[in-house]
Amino acid sequence: MPENNNSNTEEIRFAYWVPNVSGGLVVSNIEQRTDWGIDYNRRLAQAAEKNGFDYALSQIRFTAGYGAEYQHESVSFSHAILAATEKLKVIAAILPGPWKPALAAKQLATIDQLTNGRVAVNIVSGWFKGEFDAIGEAWPEHDERYVRSEEFIRSLKGIWSQDHFNFDGKYYQFKDYTLKPKPLQQPHIEVFQGGSSRAARDMASRVSDWYLTNGNNLEGIKEQVIDIREKAKANNHQVKIGVNAFVIVRDTEEEAQAVLQEIIDHANPEAVNAFGDATRQAGAASPEGEGNWAKSTFEDLVQYNDGFKTNLIGTPQQVAERIVALKQVGVDLILAGFLHFIEEVEYFGEKVVPLVRELETQKTIELRAG
Numbered sequence: 001m002p003e004n005n006n007s008n009t010e011e012i013r014f015a016y017w018v019p020n021v022s023g024g025l026v027v028s029n030i031e032q033r034t035d036w037g038i039d040y041n042r043r044l045a046q047a048a049e050k051n052g053f054d055y056a057l058s059q060i061r062f063t064a065g066y067g068a069e070y071q072h073e074s075v076s077f078s079h080a081i082l083a084a085t086e087k088l089k090v091i092a093a094i095l096p097g098p099w100k101p102a103l104a105a106k107q108l109a110t111i112d113q114l115t116n117g118r119v120a121v122n123i124v125s126g127w128f129k130g131e132f133d134a135i136g137e138a139w140p141e142h143d144e145r146y147v148r149s150e151e152f153i154r155s156l157k158g159i160w161s162q163d164h165f166n167f168d169g170k171y172y173q174f175k176d177y178t179l180k181p182k183p184l185q186q187p188h189i190e191v192f193q194g195g196s197s198r199a200a201r202d203m204a205s206r207v208s209d210w211y212l213t214n215g216n217n218l219e220g221i222k223e224q225v226i227d228i229r230e231k232a233k234a235n236n237h238q239v240k241i242g243v244n245a246f247v248i249v250r251d252t253e254e255e256a257q258a259v260l261q262e263i264i265d266h267a268n269p270e271a272v273n274a275f276g277d278a279t280r281q282a283g284a285a286s287p288e289g290e291g292n293w294a295k296s297t298f299e300d301l302v303q304y305n306d307g308f309k310t311n312l313i314g315t316p317q318q319v320a321e322r323i324v325a326l327k328q329v330g331v332d333l334i335l336a337g338f339l340h341f342i343e344e345v346e347y348f349g350e351k352v353v354p355l356v357r358e359l360e361t362q363k364t365i366e367l368r369a370g
């Protein structure tokens with residue numbers, strides 16, 4: 001059994017990727033009964049909150065990439081989903097550069113007020129230089145993008161939790177600024193971040209509430225958890241950890257593996273290779289070469305956040321056991337993508353979540369028994 005790095009005994013949480021960009025979550029021409037429009041997304045969100053999902057994560061893209069030809073904007077789309085649900089928390093992705101913290105803080109505070117405190121934010125640092133060039137945004141190099149993101153997060157938290165907020169950063173400055181009304185969530189709206197590099201982990205261990213990382217095997221995840229938890233402890237900061245996974249659960253393992261094979265067989269090679277080239281500006285370009293996609297193969301890149309690597313592919317029992325193994329190494333949340341979202345979210349809620357809860361209870365009893 002892997003050692004338990006999870007300091008809390010809380011239930012592992014589930015989030016799903018909001019398909020607010022076209023093409024689904026895989027760069028493949030396989031048939032997908034997933035739609036990027038709002039009607040489908042409202043029904044999906046309603047199904048998710050009834051099936052054990054606490055969070056939904058939206059995506060921000062300004063231009064097409066890896067087959068995502070159309071992309072709805074993340075904050076307004078998140079608000080529309082919140083308006084159609086009752087308890088789901090929706091995480092709006094925000095990219096420093098196009099967004100400024102003053103605007104983001106105000107926009108999100110209002111959404112928080114309108115939705116009974118259910119909005120969250122994912123600060124992404126940017127991986128696609130072509131996109132920044134296309135919209136006339138400067139492209140700071142890898143670690144500098146994290147310097148900016150960290151200032152962005154410190155600004156958000158300061159604005160949301162203090163009156164007369166002052167901040168004198170390299171990228172952002174605030175003088176005696178008081179936001180009213182503040183968000184309903186106190187002390188502030190939850191802040192997530194995405195990325196795997198050393199710079200990403202360092203930022204998480206200082207300022208983020210949640211660290212979201214690409215899919216990976218158990219060992220790869222465990223290394224990140226240990227690194228972040230050690231650094232966070234030294235900084236007297238608490239951060240939770242979420243891992244991406246492309247989930248394929250079927251009644252038999254053979255069926256699940258066959259779906260994976262079909263996705264890969266129908267991969268769109270041009271789009272996958274173009275994406276692979278673009279990612280070299282991102283994780284692989286970090287000084288240590290440890291970021292997202294640093295070691296991704298062609299097949300990994302067919303799911304654009306390495307979601308196959310987490311291996312939540314199999315029967316309900318196999319997948320539930322692997323989820324609990326991830327919890328045992330310190331993971332707090334599974335960020336799930338699916339091929340046919342609504343129907344698979346329902347199947348997951350019906351077949352996998354109850355097994356996870358049973359296994360978690362068993363593990364807690366074992367732990368208490370020593």
Ligand SMILES: Cc1cc2nc3c(=O)[nH]c(=O)nc-3n(C[C@H](O)[C@H](O)[C@H](O)COP(=O)(O)O)c2cc1C
Pocket residue numbers: 058059060061093095123124125126127128193194195196197198199200212213214244282283284286290291292293305335
């Ligand atoms: C779960 C997750 C979600 C992300 N969502 C977005 C997004 O919506 N838009 C975007 O431009 N980048 C997104 N990113 C990319 C990251 O912000 C970051 O640029 C990328 O992971 C490379 O970071 P690294 O070099 O620190 O690993 C996401 C990353 C992760 C792990």
